[in-house]
Amino acid sequence: MSDGVPGWLRLSAGWSWRLIALTAGVALVFYGVSQVQLVFVAVFLALVFTAVLNPVVDLYSRVMPRPLATGLAILSGILLVGGLLTYVVASVAGQWERLAGEFNTGVDQIVVFIEGLPFGISLDTRDDWIDDVRGWIQENSNELLSRAAESAGSVAEGLAVLALAIFCTVFFLASGASMWRWFIGQVPARQRSHWRASAGAGWYTFSGYARGTVIVALTDGILVGIFLAILGVPLAAPLAVLVFIGAFIPIIGAPVAMIIAAVVALAAEGVVTALIVTLGIAGIGQIEGHVLQPLIMGKQVALHPVVVALGVTGGTVVSGLLGAVIAVPLIAVAWAVFSTLRNIEVEGDTPGVTLPYATESPPGTSTP
Numbered sequence: 001m002s003d004g005v006p007g008w009l010r011l012s013a014g015w016s017w018r019l020i021a022l023t024a025g026v027a028l029v030f031y032g033v034s035q036v037q038l039v040f041v042a043v044f045l046a047l048v049f050t051a052v053l054n055p056v057v058d059l060y061s062r063v064m065p066r067p068l069a070t071g072l073a074i075l076s077g078i079l080l081v082g083g084l085l086t087y088v089v090a091s092v093a094g095q096w097e098r099l100a101g102e103f104n105t106g107v108d109q110i111v112v113f114i115e116g117l118p119f120g121i122s123l124d125t126r127d128d129w130i131d132d133v134r135g136w137i138q139e140n141s142n143e144l145l146s147r148a149a150e151s152a153g154s155v156a157e158g159l160a161v162l163a164l165a166i167f168c169t170v171f172f173l174a175s176g177a178s179m180w181r182w183f184i185g186q187v188p189a190r191q192r193s194h195w196r197a198s199a200g201a202g203w204y205t206f207s208g209y210a211r212g213t214v215i216v217a218l219t220d221g222i223l224v225g226i227f228l229a230i231l232g233v234p235l236a237a238p239l240a241v242l243v244f245i246g247a248f249i250p251i252i253g254a255p256v257a258m259i260i261a262a263v264v265a266l267a268a269e270g271v272v273t274a275l276i277v278t279l280g281i282a283g284i285g286q287i288e289g290h291v292l293q294p295l296i297m298g299k300q301v302a303l304h305p306v307v308v309a310l311g312v313t314g315g316t317v318v319s320g321l322l323g324a325v326i327a328v329p330l331i332a333v334a335w336a337v338f339s340t341l342r343n344i345e346v347e348g349d350t351p352g353v354t355l356p357y358a359t360e361s362p363p364g365t366s367t368p
Contacts, residue, residue: 198340
């Protein structure tokens with residue numbers, strides 16, 4: 001002891017003020033991000049697009065200049081997504097009336113089944129509920145219109161974010177190497193190895209998560225679409241796209257998509273088909289969790305399921321659906337960076353996989 005202060009108390013105090021400073025720094029970062037949330041979302045999307053399209057650009061750049069390869073890769077992605085959306089809209093327009101009629105029939109069957117149970121339950125007031133809903137809509141029409149206007153503003157913001165994300169993606173893909181070397185040049189020379197190592201680990205993890213999630217989601221969507229089409233469930237293609245989108249939201253996305261698909265199957269084909277759909281999609285989810293993700297992502301995103309669950313819950317509480325989507329990749333990147341910095345023992349050591357744009361001569365780019 002020195003100055004009469006026990007060693008354990010001195011050690012605890014040292015850790016305490018450091019943790020307080022770290023927490024304050026993290027809180028400041030979150031506050032700053034919340035003030036420019038649209039810009040953050042645009043950059044996040046740009047990094048996702050870059051991670052997914054970078055292998056395509058590398059492939060195209062073998063036979064053409066990298067700027068041209070970048071434009072062709074982005075155009076290919078836009079055509080793919082646009083064609084998928086067009087197909088979904090056409091499918092919905094062609095089967096919507098049929099689905100609406102079958103859904104009403106399914107609701108009637110459910111009502112008859114519930115009223116037939118030995119509990120004395122009566123649902124004769126269903127029409128009254130519908131009238132009440134109509135009356136409420138008429139009474140609150142002005143408020144609903146104002147909310148619709150707000151939604152239109154949100155759509156405009158979304159389009160602006162998407163445009164900014166695509167704009168950033170073009171430069172990340174075409175000249176990301178030069179941008180990264182410029183940034184590293186602003187860092188003190190004795191710290192550059194640490195930055196390269198930590199950024200390399202972070203990008204390796206983020207790109208692995210982004211590409212792996214897209215591949216897994218696409219595989220899930222294709223399997224579910226084929227499965228629903230075989231069973232004759234209406235709107236199989238839109239439901240498959242819904243499963244594809246749900247795969248990007250860890251834990252909660254897939255179950256929600258499964259419930260919606262089961263309800264549609266119940267309304268259209270009956271209880272047996274709905275049960276088969278539920279079991280089939282659940283089985284596809286098991287294949288995803290135990291085969292696809294370990295095979296595709298490997299050790300790039302090695303997070304315990306408890307950490308994933310807590311991260312998704314915390315992200316949802318802090319920032320809603322957006323937080324649920326970005327929580328897992330951010331946690332994975334933070335852990336990868338922390339692990340890399342912790343394992344660096346000698347100044348100038350650069351273990352791990354380097355950032356694709358951190359190399360001195362990346363394929364298809366010129367050294368400035």
